[in-house]
Amino acid sequence: MRVSLGEHIFRVCNTLFLSALMIVTMYPILYVAFASFSEPALMMAHKGILWKPLGFSLETYGAVFSNPMILLGYRNTLFIVIVGVALNLLLTSFAAYALSRKTLQYRKQLTLIIVFTMFFSGGLIPFYLLVRGLGITDTLWALILPTAISAFNLIIMRTSFEAVPDALEESAKIDGANDFGILFRIFLPLCKPVLAVVGLYYGVSHWNSWFNAMIFLQDRSLYPLQLILREILIIGEATSMAEGASQDEIIILGETLKYATIMVATLPIFLVYPLLQKYFVKGALIGAIKG
Amino acid sequence: MVKNKYLYMMLTPVLLYFIIFHYFPMYGSIIAFKDFNPRLGIGGSAWVGLEHFKDFFGGMYFWRVFKNTLMISLYDLIFGFPAPLILALLLNEVKNALFKRSVQTITYLPHFISLVIICGMIKDFTSSDGVINDIIAFFGGERVTMLLEPSFFRTIFVSSNIWQHIGWGTIIYLAALSAIDLEQYEACKIDGGGRWKQMLHITLPGLLPVFVILLILNIGRIMSVGFEKIILLYNPTTYVSADVISSYVYRIGLQDFQFSFSSAVGLFNSVINFALVIGSNWISRKLNNTGLW
Numbered sequence: 001m002r003v004s005l006g007e008h009i010f011r012v013c014n015t016l017f018l019s020a021l022m023i024v025t026m027y028p029i030l031y032v033a034f035a036s037f038s039e040p041a042l043m044m045a046h047k048g049i050l051w052k053p054l055g056f057s058l059e060t061y062g063a064v065f066s067n068p069m070i071l072l073g074y075r076n077t078l079f080i081v082i083v084g085v086a087l088n089l090l091l092t093s094f095a096a097y098a099l100s101r102k103t104l105q106y107r108k109q110l111t112l113i114i115v116f117t118m119f120f121s122g123g124l125i126p127f128y129l130l131v132r133g134l135g136i137t138d139t140l141w142a143l144i145l146p147t148a149i150s151a152f153n154l155i156i157m158r159t160s161f162e163a164v165p166d167a168l169e170e171s172a173k174i175d176g177a178n179d180f181g182i183l184f185r186i187f188l189p190l191c192k193p194v195l196a197v198v199g200l201y202y203g204v205s206h207w208n209s210w211f212n213a214m215i216f217l218q219d220r221s222l223y224p225l226q227l228i229l230r231e232i233l234i235i236g237e238a239t240s241m242a243e244g245a246s247q248d249e250i251i252i253l254g255e256t257l258k259y260a261t262i263m264v265a266t267l268p269i270f271l272v273y274p275l276l277q278k279y280f281v282k283g284a285l286i287g288a289i290k291g
Numbered sequence: 292m293v294k295n296k297y298l299y300m301m302l303t304p305v306l307l308y309f310i311i312f313h314y315f316p317m318y319g320s321i322i323a324f325k326d327f328n329p330r331l332g333i334g335g336s337a338w339v340g341l342e343h344f345k346d347f348f349g350g351m352y353f354w355r356v357f358k359n360t361l362m363i364s365l366y367d368l369i370f371g372f373p374a375p376l377i378l379a380l381l382l383n384e385v386k387n388a389l390f391k392r393s394v395q396t397i398t399y400l401p402h403f404i405s406l407v408i409i410c411g412m413i414k415d416f417t418s419s420d421g422v423i424n425d426i427i428a429f430f431g432g433e434r435v436t437m438l439l440e441p442s443f444f445r446t447i448f449v450s451s452n453i454w455q456h457i458g459w460g461t462i463i464y465l466a467a468l469s470a471i472d473l474e475q476y477e478a479c480k481i482d483g484g485g486r487w488k489q490m491l492h493i494t495l496p497g498l499l500p501v502f503v504i505l506l507i508l509n510i511g512r513i514m515s516v517g518f519e520k521i522i523l524l525y526n527p528t529t530y531v532s533a534d535v536i537s538s539y540v541y542r543i544g545l546q547d548f549q550f551s552f553s554s555a556v557g558l559f560n561s562v563i564n565f566a567l568v569i570g571s572n573w574i575s576r577k578l579n580n581t582g583l584w
Contacts, residue, residue, distance in 0.1 A: 008488065015390070016382055021378070022397045025454065028412055029400070031422060048425040057551060091308065094301035104298050114309055119511060120565045122316025123557030124537070125544040129333075130316050148308050179297035197381050208405035215545055226407045233411025234523055261407050269403045277396065 036060060036259035044255045061093060070261065073225035076140065080224055081206045084144045088202040089195065091149050096157035097183045106260035118151045122195065130215060142216035143209065143224065150205075153198045159192040161187055197279045200272070225265055232261055323555035343555035352539060360535040363521075364513040366449045367471075372509055375460025376502065380494065382461060398458020410523035413451055414438060438524060441532040448520065448533075463501055470570050471497040500581045507575060507583055511568030514560045536560045553568050 031050050039055035046054055064070055098104055099111055120191055121127075127146070136142045164187055172182045188195060210226035217223060300330040318333075323343055347353055378398070385391040401409070416422050417437035424434045475493045484492065517538035525533035534542075536556060540556040544553030568583075576582040 008484070011384070014384055015540050018381060018385065018390070021457075022394055025398050025401060027457070028416065028454075029404075031416075032412065047420070048429060069514070091305055095305040098298040098301045098305075101295070101298055104295055105577060110306070113306075117309060117313040120317070121313065122318070122320040122562055123554060123561055124540055125550050126316035126319030126322065126559055127312075129319055129322075129550065130312070133568075134311075145308075146312050148312070149305060149436060159368075178365070179301065181294075182444040183584075204403055208407075210405075210407050226405055229405070229407045229411065230523070232415060233407060258411065262411065266404055266408060270400075272417050273400065273403060 009084065032259045032262050035256055036263045038256055040253050040256045047075045057256075060157070060253060060256045061264070063257060064264050069223070069228050070264070072221060073223055073228040076222055077207060077225040080140055080143050081203055083140075084147070084206045085199055087144060087148055088150075088153075092154050092157055092198060093183060093188060093195075095149060095154050096161050097179070097187060100156075100158045100161035101179075103123055114151050114154065115156070122136075128215060137216045138219050140222060143195045143206075143212050146212065147205070147209075150202070153201055157194055157198055158193045164190055171203075193279050195277060200276050200279070203272075204269065229261060229265055233258055295537070320554055320558050320561075322551050323558045325551060327551040327554070329550075339551075343552045344559065346552060347556050347559065352534070355531065356534055356536045356539045359532060360514055360516060360537075362532075363445055363448060363516045363535060366445055367452060367516065368509060368513070370449055371453050371456070372506070374457045376464055376498065378457055379461040379464035381467060382465060383494075395458060395461070398461070400458070401455045402459035404455070405516075406519055406523065409451065409455060410520060412446060413524065417443075417447065438526070439528050441529045444525070444529050444533045448524065452517075452520075463505070464498055467498050467501045468494065496522075499579065503575050503579065503581045504583060507568060507571045510571040511564055513567055514564045 034050045034053045037053035037056055037058070038046075038050075039057045042054035095114070099107060099114075101107070104110075131137060131142055131146060136145065168186055168190075169182055170184055177185065188254060208226060210224065210230055213222075213224050213227045214230070217227070296429045322333055322336065324338060324340060325333075326339045327333070331337075382391055382394060385394070418424070419434045419436045423437070428434055435443070437447060471493065476489055479489045479493055515537055516535050518535060518541065521533055521535055521538045522541060525538065525560060540553045540557045540560070543549050543556065572582045572584065
């Protein structure tokens with residue numbers, strides 16, 4: 001096929017633009033990675049763009065991993081993610097399955113009641129008062145129960161359940177299976193990709209959430225990782241982390257400590273990311289189909 | 292035996308969840324019309340009618356938070372919303388599959404980084420000895436601690452949003468693009484339409500339904516700009532350009548414990564949001580027959 005001059009120019013510009021976009025997207029992340037491996041003293045003196053780590057030191061990673069608050073935060077976050085996602089997937093698949101069955105009476109009305117919550121909410125204060133009234137503040141349940149189901153993820157899952165042929169359900173019924181059996185033995189195994197996507201969405205949101213923890217937790221031993229990160233990165237208490245170090249060491253170490261902390265807290269997401277990437281598109285698409 | 296009894300068994304915890312955690316707070320928002328006293332509870336507190344609303348509308352911060360909410364949302368809508376569409380159109384022109392996949396993989400990535408970390412990075416990069424200032428200083432500019440400058444807040448907020456979500460937002464448009472019938476492009480070529488004409492007459496109309504649905508959803512969120520990000524980034528010196536309705540609700544409600552007053556502010560916000568969704572959906576149904584429902 002003949003390619004016109006204008007098109008040639010367009011293609012070159014397009015490639016350049018997209019390459020620039022990749023660099024702009026990646027660079028802040030690379031900067032953090034480079035800085036985290038740098039010698040704290042060199043980093044302290046450095047100005048301008050980083051192209052590679054300045055020297056090589058794992059000192060700050062040592063400080064991060066020996067910090068009791070970070071480790072505790074990690075443990076709390078893991079608990080929230082594991083228990084939270086398990087509950088999320090169980091309840092979401094219950095709802096998605098029930099609402100996808102055409103034999104269910106009031107199916108439309110029930111769906112509407114749920115979808116309505118995506119557009120209207122009582123607001124922050126009544127929500128806060130409710131959670132406090134339930135007596136679950138200062139427990140990790142305050143971070144798990146209020147986000148037990150997301151209406152958006154429910155619709156994603158319901159849409160994929162609706163695509164399962166009815167014949168499968170009928171033949172299982174004839175074999176004597178009840179709805180729980182059909183859901184767990186037929187629907188969930190068939191819809192594994194969607195289960196993975198929805199599980200990822202839930203997992204990431206638990207991993208990343210901090211606001212509910214901030215308003216519902218007083219007890220520091222329950223703090224999830226993000227709340228600890230907020231203290232270090234936003235409020236600027238990096239220096240409090242390096243216990244036992246001298247004042248000068250603390251200032252120097254503080255410079256790179258932030259970066260190592262960011263790396264340690266983001267690593268799990270970077271690790272699961274490539275494994276789940278192939279499902280993203282599928283999940284995002286089903287989500288786009290209107291309920 | 293009750294028909295569908297197992298289905299109802301499955302639905303019971305789900306409905307309980309929505310009633311407790313979503314509908315009960317809606318009921319609870321009546322404290323906006325009461326003088327909430329924790330000892331008396333929501334039902335027992337005395338009614339005060341619209342007093343809190345009057346206080347809010349007549350208060351010195353009303354215009355500030357109202358204006359900031361609209362401005363930040365509009366900037367986000369004008370600059371942030373079309374960005375993924377443009378990127379998707381450009382990606383669609385890329386013939387090299389490997390290059391295309393690399394751009395996608397890299398631009399999706401920031402979407403998964405936590406807000407706390409994003410804001411930590413913003414704070415670090417924009418500080419007076421941060422990278423951005425290093426670059427400005429290299430070109431002879433003046434160093435500024437950007438997060439302390441009210442005039443920088445919106446730019447920082449919106450551009451970091453674009454950075455974080457542009458790639459992720461393309462997924463939906465790319466899918467809509469791949470659903471467009473290739474024969475239409477052939478037909479357009481035969482009629483003498485070049486690249487530009489093809490984009491104008493086939494690609495953009497093909498993307499319109501998705502664009503409209505996303506637009507409605509975004510308009511519905513105008514009044515609730517990402518307040519978590521604002522709370523992480525703002526400080527008293529930037530309140531003047533950064534404080535939005537929802538961050539104001541948080542501060543007045545959960546830091547000053549004026550539960551009823553901040554509920555009134557929050558309710559005002561929710562109602563406008565809801566009206567915006569309904570309104571934009573209605574308009575879009577009238578105009579081109581697409582909508583959320």
